[in-house]
Amino acid sequence: MADELIVIGAGMQGMTVALALAERGVRTLVLEAAERPLLGASLRNEGKIHLGFVYALDRSGETARVMAEGALSFTPLMERWCGDLDWAGNRSDPFAYVVMDGGLSTPAELEAHYESVMAEVDRAAEAFGSRYLGDDELPAVRRGRGPAPGLRPGLSSGWFETPERSVDPRMLCAALARAVTDDPLIEVRTGHRVTGTTRKESGFELRLEGSSVPPAMEATQVINCSWESRHALDAEALGSSPRANYRVKHRILVRGSGGHTLVPVTMVQGAYGDLVPWPCGDVFVSWYPTARTYFGDAPATGMAPDPEVASRTLEAMKKLIPGLVGFKVADHGPCHIVAEAHTDIENPASGLHSRVPKETEGKLGWWSLSGGKLTTAPLASGAALHSSPAMKSGSERWTTRESSLSPFLSTGPLSGLKASKTS
Numbered sequence: 001m002a003d004e005l006i007v008i009g010a011g012m013q014g015m016t017v018a019l020a021l022a023e024r025g026v027r028t029l030v031l032e033a034a035e036r037p038l039l040g041a042s043l044r045n046e047g048k049i050h051l052g053f054v055y056a057l058d059r060s061g062e063t064a065r066v067m068a069e070g071a072l073s074f075t076p077l078m079e080r081w082c083g084d085l086d087w088a089g090n091r092s093d094p095f096a097y098v099v100m101d102g103g104l105s106t107p108a109e110l111e112a113h114y115e116s117v118m119a120e121v122d123r124a125a126e127a128f129g130s131r132y133l134g135d136d137e138l139p140a141v142r143r144g145r146g147p148a149p150g151l152r153p154g155l156s157s158g159w160f161e162t163p164e165r166s167v168d169p170r171m172l173c174a175a176l177a178r179a180v181t182d183d184p185l186i187e188v189r190t191g192h193r194v195t196g197t198t199r200k201e202s203g204f205e206l207r208l209e210g211s212s213v214p215p216a217m218e219a220t221q222v223i224n225c226s227w228e229s230r231h232a233l234d235a236e237a238l239g240s241s242p243r244a245n246y247r248v249k250h251r252i253l254v255r256g257s258g259g260h261t262l263v264p265v266t267m268v269q270g271a272y273g274d275l276v277p278w279p280c281g282d283v284f285v286s287w288y289p290t291a292r293t294y295f296g297d298a299p300a301t302g303m304a305p306d307p308e309v310a311s312r313t314l315e316a317m318k319k320l321i322p323g324l325v326g327f328k329v330a331d332h333g334p335c336h337i338v339a340e341a342h343t344d345i346e347n348p349a350s351g352l353h354s355r356v357p358k359e360t361e362g363k364l365g366w367w368s369l370s371g372g373k374l375t376t377a378p379l380a381s382g383a384a385l386h387s388s389p390a391m392k393s394g395s396e397r398w399t400t401r402e403s404s405l406s407p408f409l410s411t412g413p414l415s416g417l418k419a420s421k422t423s
């Protein structure tokens with residue numbers, strides 16, 4: 001017999017949509033290729049809950065709007081599904097945005113963009129409330145005085161204090177894993193890679209690969225949250241899929257004395273990097289020229305941790321940020337970033353400067369879901385709450401809200417599902 005609803009991929013997207021559906025009383029089976037859930041991009045990212053500052057080159061302002069909505073709905077949605085979370089113990093201090101000499105935007109252009117971001121943040125707060133990773137209010141952006149914090153002098157032409165923070169993704173993944181394990185309506189089967197799909201009269205057959213797994217399974221509805229496999233599976237199920245761009249970036253964590261005194265920094269605007277110190281003392285270092293190792297129109301194959309990439313990235317960052325001297329690589333590994341673009345980030349016209357998700361690919365029971373960022377994953381899944389009659393009295397906010405993800409909401413992709421159990 002066909003399983004009613006199969007979610008492909010146990011990352012942040014797949015796990016949060018399963019939790020949103022369980023809240024509506026819908027049972028899901030999550031198929032995950034890896035040996036454990038939440039080992040992909042949702043673990044290996046730098047945890048920045050974007051307010052929209054970094055998307056200054058999307059002149060339409062759409063990406064900033066999407067990020068502001070994702071960021072302000074992030075805390076209430078994660079707490080709704082995972083219970084209270086220790087934000088203060090796992091978040092970074094606010095980021096300094098440092099304008100690098102020779103970058104793609106001037107300080108004046110960025111100042112204007114940051115003001116418009118804060119206007120979007122205010123608008124999003126009207127809909128979602130103003131809680132952001134444990135902060136109840138977000139201070140204004142201010143132009144920094146003196147040299148950029150932590151950076152070697154002579155590299156930048158200005159900097160800004162922003163309210164943006166990052167949260168350690170390991171805390172988020174652990175909380176999601178607990179919530180899913182505790183939910184009787186969600187079953188996760190690991191070691192199940194979906195390699196393809198065929199449309200059947202009443203749903204889909206999913207072809208599988210893995211040791212001791214059946215060669216195929218059937219489902220009446222499928223939600224595809226498989227990140228780097230999503231476009232290829234969509235193309236088979238739906239007959240077409242937008243062209244995707246795949247980059248491999250490495251997660252590089254470093255440790256050393258004085259981690260707590262480092263200031264979180266994002267270098268803008270172009271192919272630069274970030275420094276993200278978390279309260280536990282671990283520091284995420286990202287330097288685009290060394291940590292982005294693949295760019296192509298298909299996922300990379302044979303990805304493996306590369307100690308050379310990790311040490312080159314740390315050495316490059318030490319030249320910019322003297323406070324890292326003495327730090328050593330603690331952990332590292334590659335991961336895909338998937339976006340719809342065809343040129344790299346140094347091109348202002350690259351689609352990489354805009355992230356407005358188009359996750360509404362619903363057709364005859366196949367739904368393709370990705371918020372495009374960690375920041376927007378819970379909100380994209382929150383759409384699954386929208387058509388729940390049970391939610392209408394409990395949360396007007398979610399049922400009345402028109403957001404940038406409204407196509408997904410208004411088509412009510414999941415409204416046809418029968419609740420298998422009402423909680």
Ligand SMILES: Cc1cc2nc3c(=O)[nH]c(=O)nc-3n(C[C@H](O)[C@H](O)[C@H](O)COP(=O)(O)OP(=O)(O)OC[C@H]3O[C@@H](n4cnc5c(N)ncnc54)[C@H](O)[C@@H]3O)c2cc1C
Nearest residue numbers: 009011012013033040041042045046048194229373374375
């Ligand atoms: C280095 C790096 C830094 C980043 N920094 C940030 C940041 O600071 N802020 C931000 O908002 N975003 C950031 N991102 C993006 C963010 O990590 C992703 O948008 C988000 O985690 C995607 O979640 P997901 O659940 O869709 O993907 P994943 O977490 O990758 O989950 C997809 C799951 O599907 C499984 N899977 C794949 N193919 C198959 C298949 N065929 N069959 C079965 N299972 C399959 C995978 O094993 C995986 O577990 C970053 C990404 C990277 C790589």
